[in-house]
Amino acid sequence: xxxxxxxxxxxxxxxxxxxxxxxxxxxxxxxxxxxxxxxxxxxxxxxxxxxxxxxxxxxxxxxxxxxxxxxxxxxxxxxxxxxxxxxxxxxxxxxxxxxxxxxxxxxxxxxxxxxxxxxxxxxxxxxxxxxxxxxxxxxxxxxxxxxxxxxxxxxxxxxxxxxxxxxxxxxxxxxxxxxxxxxxxxxxxxxxxxxxxxxxxxxxxxxxxxxxxxxxxxxxxxxxxxxxxxxxxxxxxxxxxxxxxxxxxxxxxxxxxxxxxxxxxxxxxxxxxxxxxxxxxxxxxxxxxxxxxxxxxxxxxxxxxxxxxxxxxxxxxxxxxxxxxxxxxxxxxxxxxxxxxxxxxxxxxxxxxxxxxxxxxxxxxxxxxxxxxxxxxxxxxxxxxxxxxxxxxxxxxxxxxxxxxxxxxxxxxxxxxxxxxxxxxxxxxxxxxxxxxxxxxxxxxxxxxxxxxxxxxxxxxxxxxxxxxxxxx
Numbered sequence: 001x002x003x004x005x006x007x008x009x010x011x012x013x014x015x016x017x018x019x020x021x022x023x024x025x026x027x028x029x030x031x032x033x034x035x036x037x038x039x040x041x042x043x044x045x046x047x048x049x050x051x052x053x054x055x056x057x058x059x060x061x062x063x064x065x066x067x068x069x070x071x072x073x074x075x076x077x078x079x080x081x082x083x084x085x086x087x088x089x090x091x092x093x094x095x096x097x098x099x100x101x102x103x104x105x106x107x108x109x110x111x112x113x114x115x116x117x118x119x120x121x122x123x124x125x126x127x128x129x130x131x132x133x134x135x136x137x138x139x140x141x142x143x144x145x146x147x148x149x150x151x152x153x154x155x156x157x158x159x160x161x162x163x164x165x166x167x168x169x170x171x172x173x174x175x176x177x178x179x180x181x182x183x184x185x186x187x188x189x190x191x192x193x194x195x196x197x198x199x200x201x202x203x204x205x206x207x208x209x210x211x212x213x214x215x216x217x218x219x220x221x222x223x224x225x226x227x228x229x230x231x232x233x234x235x236x237x238x239x240x241x242x243x244x245x246x247x248x249x250x251x252x253x254x255x256x257x258x259x260x261x262x263x264x265x266x267x268x269x270x271x272x273x274x275x276x277x278x279x280x281x282x283x284x285x286x287x288x289x290x291x292x293x294x295x296x297x298x299x300x301x302x303x304x305x306x307x308x309x310x311x312x313x314x315x316x317x318x319x320x321x322x323x324x325x326x327x328x329x330x331x332x333x334x335x336x337x338x339x340x341x342x343x344x345x346x347x348x349x350x351x352x353x354x355x356x357x358x359x360x361x362x363x364x365x366x367x368x369x370x371x372x373x374x375x376x377x378x379x380x381x382x383x384x385x386x387x388x389x390x391x392x393x394x395x396x397x398x399x400x401x402x403x404x405x406x407x408x409x410x411x412x413x414x415x416x417x418x419x420x421x422x423x424x425x426x427x428x429x430x431x432x433x434x435x436x437x438x439x440x441x442x443x444x445x446x447x448x449x450x451x452x453x454x455x456x457x458x459x460x461x462x463x464x465x466x467x468x469x470x471x472x473x
Contacts, residue, residue: 012231013138022133022145024202026152028088028125031095031199033156034192035064035118038164065426067119068126069419075124076131076412077254083216084132084209087124092200094121099192103182127415130399131407135209136229139467143327143396150392151324154316156195163191211404214242241467245404256406257413271459272398272410276418278452279394280425282343283445284386315380319387331464332393333456339389340453346382347446350375355439390452394418400463 071091079087098118105111130146137145171177171184178184210229213222219239226235259266323335353375357367367375402410432441 012234014229014231018137018229019145021136021206022148024199024206025088025129025132026148027195027199027202028091028129029149029152030156030159031092031192031195032122032125032129033153033158034160034195035095035098035122035156036153037157037160038188038192039064039115064115064119064122065419065423067116067121068123069119069416069423071120071123072127072415072419073123073412075128076408076410076415079128079131079212080215080253080408083212084128084135085203085206086208087128088132089200089203091121091124091128092196092203094118094124095196096193096200099189099196103186103189123415123419126395126418127398127411130395131411132209134396134399135211135407136207136225138230139465141328142400143332143464144324146396146399147320147324147327147392149395150387151317151320154320154387154391158314158317159195160188160192164188167191210238211242211407214239215246215404219243242404254409254412257409266406268402269406269410269413272401272414273417274455274459275394275397276414277421278448278455279390280418280421281445281448282386282390282452283347283425283442283448284383284391285422285426312380312383316383316387319384320392323388323392327393327396328464331462332397333460333462335389335393336397336456336460337453339385339393340449340456342385342389343382344446344449344453346378346385347442347449349378350382351439351442351446353378353439354437354442357438397460397463401461 075087075091094117098114098121101114102111102118105114130149133146133149134142167178167184167187176184178187207225207228208221210222210225213219213225222242223235223239226238229235230238257266257269258264327335353367353371356371366372398411398414429441432444436444
């Protein structure tokens with residue numbers, strides 16, 4: 001019955017509308033990337049403006065992650081109460097407030113408050129955008145549309161790097177005056193106001209998730225939305241399917257994550273947490289943060305760093321586009337498996353290369369001729385493997401793998417785990433660097449990538465081509 005209904009919907013689907021509302025939703029992903037990347041060009045400005053030491057500046061930079069964890073957790077629960085679209089609107093407003101406030105902040109405490117607000121927006125957008133897209137897109141190309149989220153994230157990073165580079169070039173430095181008497185680093189934050197405003201306006205014109213509407217008892221509105229998306233007949237059939245997948249006695253809630261038969265956390269929730277945590281345990285953020293060392297070790301100057309970030313961002317976009325083209329053809333699980341193998345190999349090569357590193361009196365890392373080139377190539381290959389697999393596919397899986405009754409709550413817990421793992425990896429890296437150095441750190445990330453191969457093989461089930469109402473918990 002579901003397969004027949006799926007075929008009918010495919011012939012009547014308003015593809016233009018589905019794509020248009022998905023594109024609006026992915027602006028949240030773009031802002032996720034922009035807000036995460038913009039901080040890289042402002043560190044010197046923050047130190048000069050707030051007279052902060054290294055530790056203080058580090059907390060200023062990392063403070064957003066605290067907001068991300070809370071934003072991801074509460075967004076899923078609140079979205080089950082107030083709606084997916086409503087939470088995206090709130091995140092758009094928070095992006096605007098954070099971008100403006102980060103630029104006008106006169107002290108570290110004020111800046112941290114605005115960055116945490118931005119983190120709440122990033123956390124909410126990180127889980128709500130893929131959830132919203134999965135709930136309005138047809139199964140046939142749901143993966144491709146959800147993968148656009150990662151394209152948007154990388155594009156946001158790329159645009160932040162370009163924006164930072166251009167502003168710094170015109171001003172002379174991030175600490176120099178740029179326009180209207182304000183320092184360049186402040187304008188780097190204010191540039192985010194443009195896409196944030198576009199996001200807020202665009203959200204006015206997209207509908208609420210039909211699955212949320214059915215769960216809220218508003219079947220008529222859900223049928224109107226589904227009718228616009230898939231045609232009137234298919235819309236009516238889809239409403240019946242969604243109702244059948246939901247509990248009769250209550251709306252979705254956090255307690256639905258527990259298996260009613262055993263009282264323990266559902267297995268599907270553990271799989272979601274595993275996907276979220278492994279995406280961070282492979283050390284992607286550390287490789288990004290320490291990328292400058294690789295470039296300098298093979299002869300590039302520090303002044304090239306911003307421009308090189310732009311090039312790396314473009315390569316990352318290409319890798320995500322490859323995933324976009326393949327995710328609905330070969331499936332989610334093969335891409336995850338392929339990425340895990342590639343990352344395990346390239347991280348192991350990096351660990352071996354940095355075991356040959358030397359550190360001078362100033363703490364600068366250098367690699368012997370030839371070894372540095374190998375490390376550099378391995379690092380870039382690693383980033384390609386990540387962005388062609390775990391980067392986008394983890395979010396695709398989280399947006400679609402949970403049954404309708406637990407999707408919001410499952411995303412909340414998985415999103416919280418993802419951002420806490422991100423924070424833990426970021427926080428632990430300086431300790432690892434001091435104790436086991438770069439070679440030991442990369443060896444640990446290689447081990448995590450190797451373990452993820454077995455995790456994917458045993459616990460992750462393919463979701464390609466399946467309707468959300470067919471997902472089992």
